[in-house]
Amino acid sequence: MWATTSAEDSVPLHSSRDVVRARQLVRDHAVAMGFSLVEQTKLVTAASELARNTVDYGGGGTVDIARVEGRGGTGIRLTFVDEGPGIPDVELALRDHYTTGTGLGMGLGGARRLVNEFEIESTVGVGTRITVTKWKRP
Amino acid sequence: MDRIPILKLGDLLLVTIQVDMHDQLALALEDDLGQRIVETGAHGVLIDISSVELVDSFIGRMLGNIAAMARVLDAITVVVGMRPAVAITLVDLGLSLPQIRTALDVDAGVALLNGLLVAQTDGR
Numbered sequence: 001m002w003a004t005t006s007a008e009d010s011v012p013l014h015s016s017r018d019v020v021r022a023r024q025l026v027r028d029h030a031v032a033m034g035f036s037l038v039e040q041t042k043l044v045t046a047a048s049e050l051a052r053n054t055v056d057y058g059g060g061g062t063v064d065i066a067r068v069e070g071r072g073g074t075g076i077r078l079t080f081v082d083e084g085p086g087i088p089d090v091e092l093a094l095r096d097h098y099t100t101g102t103g104l105g106m107g108l109g110g111a112r113r114l115v116n117e118f119e120i121e122s123t124v125g126v127g128t129r130i131t132v133t134k135w136k137r138p
Numbered sequence: 139m140d141r142i143p144i145l146k147l148g149d150l151l152l153v154t155i156q157v158d159m160h161d162q163l164a165l166a167l168e169d170d171l172g173q174r175i176v177e178t179g180a181h182g183v184l185i186d187i188s189s190v191e192l193v194d195s196f197i198g199r200m201l202g203n204i205a206a207m208a209r210v211l212d213a214i215t216v217v218v219g220m221r222p223a224v225a226i227t228l229v230d231l232g233l234s235l236p237q238i239r240t241a242l243d244v245d246a247g248v249a250l251l252n253g254l255l256v257a258q259t260d261g262r
Contacts, residue, residue: 016161023192024158041192041223045231048194052161096232107195110231 013080014060019051022063029065029076035136043076043134046114049107050080050130058082058128072116072135083127090120142167144174150182150251151175151213152244156189164200171204175211181258182251183208186244188219198233205238214254216240218247 009029011022026047030040047063054061061082068077087093096109112118117133140163145152151174153167171183185201187193193201205215218241228235239254241247 020158020160027191038223038226041221041227042230044192045194045227048192048196049231052194052196110195110233113230113232114227 009065011063011065012060013051013054013063013082015055016052019048019055022051023048026065026076026078029067030134033067033074033076033136035076035134039134039137042114043078046111046132046134047078049111050078050132053107053130054080054082054084054128058084060084061127068133072133073138075116075133075135077131077133080130081127086124086126086128087120087122088124090122094120141170144170146174146178146180149180149255150184150248151178151180152184152186154186154189158192159197161196164197168200168203168207172207172211175208175213181213181255183213183215184244184247184251185215185217186219186247187217187224188221188243190224191221193220193224193228193233195231195233198228198231198235202235202237214239214251214258216247216251218242218244 009025011025012018013022023044027040027044030043035043051063054063059082061080061084064079066077068075094109094112111132115132115134119131120128122128142153142155142159142163151171153171174180175183183204185204201217208215216239220240239250241250
């Protein structure tokens, strides 16, 4: 893999207060790396959506925050992991307005639009891992 | 549990959100505002989000719910002070909040509300 990582942070996600803590820590990293205000806001908003999904649908989990370097320059990679029920149909879950809960159904698809790279691996009965990367604009 | 304060200003209720709200706090604000609209008979609700650095789908939904609930309780909601970075992000997220009236700042929001309330009274 061409990306190297550093400055790891890991935040447990079990409540809505953990969601706040995670997005504040993501903001701190984005500010420290010199992301523009709009880029910070997009990344932190994506982090908030995905962290809430981990708590509400994944039964809790963690997010790892890493600073990465690669062909895209420098960036932040967030990895959300849960051992929840998994997502049976990922394509459907990514579709706007689709929800199995009480949300708006904008979280997953919306988060994908706010970052540069978005990967999702999910196995029913095992859990879900979502990895997103936002590169800092030169 | 902590709460977002709701101030009464004449016929209006003013809410200034100055903290990074967790989800329970947002839900409590919805409940409290419904209660206060009924108690005070306010016809306008002004929500100042100029200190808010993030509006995700949950907070967006809260704003929409408040506007819809207030409407049913005979009150008009105006959201003021949205930061440009927040607005850009909301549109990318897929939320354009069509049901919410907005103004750039509190002064413009009060003027908009007063105008709407006068127009509504004249129409009755």
